[in-house]
Amino acid sequence: MPNTAAEAIVATSQTQKTVHVAVGVIVRNGRVLIARRPDSAHQGGLLEFPGGKVESGESVQQALCREIAEETGLVLSEDALEPVIGIRHDYGDKCVFLDVWLSRSARGEPEGKEGQPVGWFEPDALRDEDFPAANRPIIRALQLPRQLAITGDIPDAIKGLERLERALVGRSEGSLVVLRAPHLDQPQYRWLATEAVRLCRDAGVGLIVHGAETLCEEVDGARGLQVPWRVASQLTERPVGADLWFGVSCHTSEQLRHAERLGADYVLLGNVLETLSHPGQPGMGWERFRALAADAKVPVYAIGGLGPEQEPEVTARGGQGVAGIRFWW
Numbered sequence: 001m002p003n004t005a006a007e008a009i010v011a012t013s014q015t016q017k018t019v020h021v022a023v024g025v026i027v028r029n030g031r032v033l034i035a036r037r038p039d040s041a042h043q044g045g046l047l048e049f050p051g052g053k054v055e056s057g058e059s060v061q062q063a064l065c066r067e068i069a070e071e072t073g074l075v076l077s078e079d080a081l082e083p084v085i086g087i088r089h090d091y092g093d094k095c096v097f098l099d100v101w102l103s104r105s106a107r108g109e110p111e112g113k114e115g116q117p118v119g120w121f122e123p124d125a126l127r128d129e130d131f132p133a134a135n136r137p138i139i140r141a142l143q144l145p146r147q148l149a150i151t152g153d154i155p156d157a158i159k160g161l162e163r164l165e166r167a168l169v170g171r172s173e174g175s176l177v178v179l180r181a182p183h184l185d186q187p188q189y190r191w192l193a194t195e196a197v198r199l200c201r202d203a204g205v206g207l208i209v210h211g212a213e214t215l216c217e218e219v220d221g222a223r224g225l226q227v228p229w230r231v232a233s234q235l236t237e238r239p240v241g242a243d244l245w246f247g248v249s250c251h252t253s254e255q256l257r258h259a260e261r262l263g264a265d266y267v268l269l270g271n272v273l274e275t276l277s278h279p280g281q282p283g284m285g286w287e288r289f290r291a292l293a294a295d296a297k298v299p300v301y302a303i304g305g306l307g308p309e310q311e312p313e314v315t316a317r318g319g320q321g322v323a324g325i326r327f328w329w
């Protein structure tokens, strides 16, 4: 849990005390409540998700309810808070652990109780540069879906397209699909991806291409690029622009750090559990997943032997959600 991770971080930080901050993503009608930090505050003048420091003896949920009431007048219910992400960030002059929780059932009308402007924003309208640097992964976490659907076996491009068309029927609008087809050669993959972009667009779904770092330039309309670790390990910089998603498959903390340096928007981490395709090979397990996700500065999808029914187990361990094949393909 982010809560536990915060305690671990505070305990291990020898040089500088880490400030544990309860941060609220308050959602109403699909929009998120944003405030402006006072000019005189740390990171002043920038936008923020309302919240504040966790006082000693308080749980993060208690702190959040208190801070939100003090700052906005809204009433949150502790029991209804959902974990979003936990981010440790060193500003140089201050080290913070942002412990981020989401509320969909805030009661009342928000007002800036401390004189700060507040307003509701679409998640897609949030821009990194308007917020403190630590907020980048929070913004990504809000814009990314909880499920990442990855294509399964694609023996050839025609069959792959037929299969995708059927699989897309169950996908909700705004979801993302990763087109993974390692058995196709480059021309076949490009053809399939170009057709798949069209199918996905009709279904209101975003298509992420998978494989070589140049693919986004070759497939018009792709919403992003996901690379296996083999490709990521050869990269020295982010291969796509800020307007596209960039995801990296990782297995270890070193690989996670590399993905962060590349500017990944999300990572996949696994295998968490044993998979049907690799029976007898145990996954890294929940405890390892939790530890690695707690350290990550980027949303982490859990992959390997998981379905949507395990989403609460993943998010409770600091993960963004579930990535996989079997639940939709």
Ligand SMILES: Nc1nc2c([nH]c(=O)n2[C@H]2C[C@H](O)[C@@H](COP(=O)(O)OP(=O)(O)OP(=O)(O)O)O2)c(=O)[nH]1
Binding pocket: 021, 022, 023, 041, 042, 043, 047, 048, 049, 050, 051, 052, 053, 054, 067, 094, 096, 098, 132, 133, 134, 135
């Ligand atoms: N509330 C909030 N704080 C953030 C965000 N991003 C971010 O880096 N921070 C940092 C800025 C501050 O260093 C710290 C929050 O501390 P704060 O000063 O707002 O906490 P507080 O309300 O308890 O303040 P105070 O008692 O000192 O007035 O976390 C964010 O989105 N929301």
